[in-house]
Amino acid sequence: MKQLKDGSNNLSNTVAIPTDIQFLRLLQIHDSAFPIGTYTQSYGMETYIQEDDIRKKEELIAFCTTFLHQNLVYGDAILIQEAFEAAKNRDIDRLLHLEELCGAIKLAKESRDASVNLGRQFIKTVAPLVEDAFFDEWKSRIGANEIKGHYAILYGIYCSVNGVDAHHAVLSYLFSSVNGLVQNAVRAVPFGQNTGVQAMHQLSEEVVAAASIVAGLSEEDISNNALGIELASMKHEYLFSRLFIS
């Protein structure tokens, strides 16, 4: 693992354990019933399912592990962490840069659109619940079509202004992203509920490992090596029958 670059990213320095109410707020926004449309996105997994490459629990775990470690960790998770920091510093220029980057790294159109759709749903849902001038300013930029409103950036800002620490912001985001995929696989493959529960139980350990890797990364490390998933996401657009929109 890389050396931790910054004391503020160092877990051993993290004193911020979420308060009860922050913890519950995180649970709520990551609930699969939270209306931002997670259940409509497969990020290319549906292409694998249709090509019959995800039939067993082990294959589902393998797919999710690659997505987690090679896509989310080096993409959205770094951006959340950076957006969190930029929001803390009230650095709009930095956030605009991260917003542009978030769209540019998502080469597959449907994944890029998913990021914007989730973002737009997220802000619509949480806006009435957040009282913060900085958050409102970002929202008004989305409203004015000045920016797209990518979910990872918004989420980083949201956690920052609500006092959730970066580590728990990233950890819970990774968990809910992988959990969303597992839930969608349970419906689409289909798997039994227990298979989904067991897969997620196993993947949770990967999520913990992934979150600690993210803490030592920065913008320089952004990459996407999950080229099979990216290709599947590109091909998803042209499938004839689809349960998911990405």
Added chain:
Amino acid sequence: MLVSKTPRIRHHGKLEMVFEPRRGYTRMPHVFQQPPLKASRELYQGDDPTATVYVMESSGGMVAGDRNDITIELLPGSSARIIQQSALKVYRSHTGDTCVQTIDVKLAEEARLEWMPEVIIPFAEAKFQMETTIHLANNATLLWGEIIAPGREMRGEVFDFTSLKSKMKIYVEGELIAFDSLHFIPENMNFQELGMLEDALYVGSIWLVSDKADRLDLREIQEELNVGEGLRAGVTRLAGNAVHCRFLGVNQWRLMQEMKRVFSKLSALI
């Protein structure tokens, strides 16, 4: 074993090319070359005003710590096609130093550049980093291709390099519309894993930016792709009139044939 005490002098290849239209043809009035990089003179096919230039690497490959910097500028209305004379070989990094290649491209209004795909071959224990940055003005056209090999496959050298970092950034009118960043460290990665390269060994990419991109029927292009037998490919629309195709192949020849077909097809459409 004899070890030379004098450190090897690192190569620092430089190539600067500027293209502009003159009397109906695109010329390259300015070219600066520092070995081992070299450019041919402009070549033309019939009445086509497009200048074709071959880029050569006379050293036969990059060795530990070598550096190549290429800048290409196309002034308004110029049209150029650049062809690499051969595959780029990156040798074993015996000193631990990384080889670096940067390519910076600037396309002015109504300029058009085609960069034909050639293969980058990182040998066993090679360390390579490449950064390509392309800036396009309004109405400029780009068609760009590249292929990354896993090593000298015929010698059984597959993902034996130490590290390969590739960053491709495309800006249109100052806005970053695509950032493709790969960072392969074979020692820490299982390329065969589901969602990674799986059975593929070669990674090919084509990038297109054109005013005519919105008229391209990507579904038709996707369906015409000659895939199967170890080749997978996909096409997608990027922001700002741009299109990206990715190819993942088991066999180099088969991947290159299909990429060349798609490249020529797109070239004719834009």
